[in-house]
Amino acid sequence: MSTTLTQPPRTARTPGPRRLRGLSWLVVRQHRAALLTLLSATVLGAAWIAYQRGRMGQTLEAAGWPDKELTQPTIGSTTLTLTLTALSALPVILAVFLGAPLIAGDQEHGTAQLVTTQSVSRRRWLAAKLAWCYAAAVVAGVVLSAFLTWWWKPYRSVFPDLWPEGPVFDNTGPVLPALCLFLTAAGITIGMLLRRVLASMLVTFVFAVIVEVLWGQLRVHLAPSRMFAYPLDGDMPARLNGSYELDSWIGSADGRLYGWGFCTEPTEAASDACIKEHGIVNNVVEYLGFDQMPAMQWTGAGVLLAATAVLTAFTLWRVSRRPL
Numbered sequence: 001m002s003t004t005l006t007q008p009p010r011t012a013r014t015p016g017p018r019r020l021r022g023l024s025w026l027v028v029r030q031h032r033a034a035l036l037t038l039l040s041a042t043v044l045g046a047a048w049i050a051y052q053r054g055r056m057g058q059t060l061e062a063a064g065w066p067d068k069e070l071t072q073p074t075i076g077s078t079t080l081t082l083t084l085t086a087l088s089a090l091p092v093i094l095a096v097f098l099g100a101p102l103i104a105g106d107q108e109h110g111t112a113q114l115v116t117t118q119s120v121s122r123r124r125w126l127a128a129k130l131a132w133c134y135a136a137a138v139v140a141g142v143v144l145s146a147f148l149t150w151w152w153k154p155y156r157s158v159f160p161d162l163w164p165e166g167p168v169f170d171n172t173g174p175v176l177p178a179l180c181l182f183l184t185a186a187g188i189t190i191g192m193l194l195r196r197v198l199a200s201m202l203v204t205f206v207f208a209v210i211v212e213v214l215w216g217q218l219r220v221h222l223a224p225s226r227m228f229a230y231p232l233d234g235d236m237p238a239r240l241n242g243s244y245e246l247d248s249w250i251g252s253a254d255g256r257l258y259g260w261g262f263c264t265e266p267t268e269a270a271s272d273a274c275i276k277e278h279g280i281v282n283n284v285v286e287y288l289g290f291d292q293m294p295a296m297q298w299t300g301a302g303v304l305l306a307a308t309a310v311l312t313a314f315t316l317w318r319v320s321r322r323p324l
Contacts, residue, residue, distance in 0.1 A: 027132045034098055035136055042140045045086070046147045052083060053151040060158065077160060084167035087144060091179040092208040094137050099187025100200040102133055103319075107195045123320045130188070130312065137184045141177030148172055163293055164220055164244045166212075173294065178301035178308075179215075183208050185311040192315055215300075220246065222296040226289060229282040232275070242290040252279040 028035065060066075103126070149172040152159060161167040170179060186207055191200035225246055230237050232250065249257040256278075263274035274280075288296075 027128050031102075031132070035132070038094075038098070038136050038140055042143050045144050049083065049144070049147040049151055052079065053155075056151075056155060056158075060155070065158070080160070084161065084171060087148060087171040087176065088167060088212075090140065090144065090176070091183040092205065092212070094140070094180050095183035095187035095204050095208045096201050098133060098137065099184040100191040100204040101197045102129055102188050102191060103315075104191030104195055104197045104200040107192075108197055123316060126316060126319050130315075133184060133188070134181060137180040138177050141180035145172055145174070145176035148176075162244055163242075163290060164288060164296075166216055166219070169219060169293070169297065170215070173297040174301035175297050175304075178304035182304040182308045182311075183211065185308045185315075186211070189311045189315050192318060219296075219300065220244075220288065222299045223288060223292045225286050227284065227286055229284045232281055232283055234283075240285065240287060243287040244290075245285055245287050247286040249284045250275075250280050251282040251284040253281050254279065257284055 152168060152172055156163065156168075159168065163169060170176060183204075187200070187204040190204050190207065191197070194200045194203060228237070228240065229251060249259060250262065251257045258278065258280065263271050263278070263280065265271040265274055
């Protein structure tokens with residue numbers, strides 16, 4: 001007696017359905033090393049910031065803060081400086097190592113021509129690559145910015161950097177993810193134009209450094225400055241606590257301003273006579289208030305996102321019009 005099998009025996013597990021298909025699967029597989037490295041760096045960076053925050057809290061509590069005023073962090077300043085420096089370097093690193101090779105690598109090795117000669121249009125291929133690249137940059141920027149903001153806000157009085165300065169302003173709130181997006185988009189555009197990976201990375205690095213310098217000059221102009229006058233011999237008013245001083249003068253009752261060294265004379269009597277002669281009665285300060293920081297950050301992020309949109313539109317247009 002024989003038995004006939006109508007179906008072949010199952011000797012292996014049936015593979016499950018893929019979560020990613022088509023272009024998304026291709027892009028993630030092609031750039032999986034970079035994406036996994038960025039994911040690992042983000043997780044480790046967030047864990048490091050959380051650890052340092054807890055360490056700072058314990059150290060400050062042992063030192064009697066906030067009842068006892070402290071002007072500098074009581075944990076190692078080198079550790080804090082290195083953390084802030086690493087975060088400030090993140091947009092540049094993403095631009096050089098993620099953005100610049102994204103298209104230039106495919107152009108240099110012929111992958112772009114291979115993919116786009118199939119049933120996929122050039123614009124669709126590029127849109128998939130941009131979507132994954134931008135998503136990775138935004139996730140890294142948002143997570144690390146959120147963790148640093150969580151660390152900085154309750155302890156900002158003991159941080160060595162003031163709030164309008166780059167290590168704080170650029171790495172908290174929406175600015176860090178916006179910078180990551182803009183410089184990554186710039187790297188992609190440069191790579192598309194130069195078509196060579198190494199040259200694109202070098203030019204992108206120089207461009208990113210120039211942007212960081214110019215951004216440092218623009219930062220304090222993201223909100224209108226304020227003016228405040230108080231008596232010449234008076235103490236600095238509480239409203240200026242936490243503010244960022246842009247300039248200061250001495251002023252007369254009729255509103256005329258003079259530089260701080262205007263009535264610097266060899267003797268006190270001569271200085272008093274100069275002050276009396278010119279009717280100087282006030283100290284005048286031009287400043288940015290701490291309450292302006294959120295509006296400044298969102299304004300700056302909006303400028304960077306608008307520039308990112310322009311670069312992205314140009315890249316899509318160029319790829320759709322010119323051969324790869």
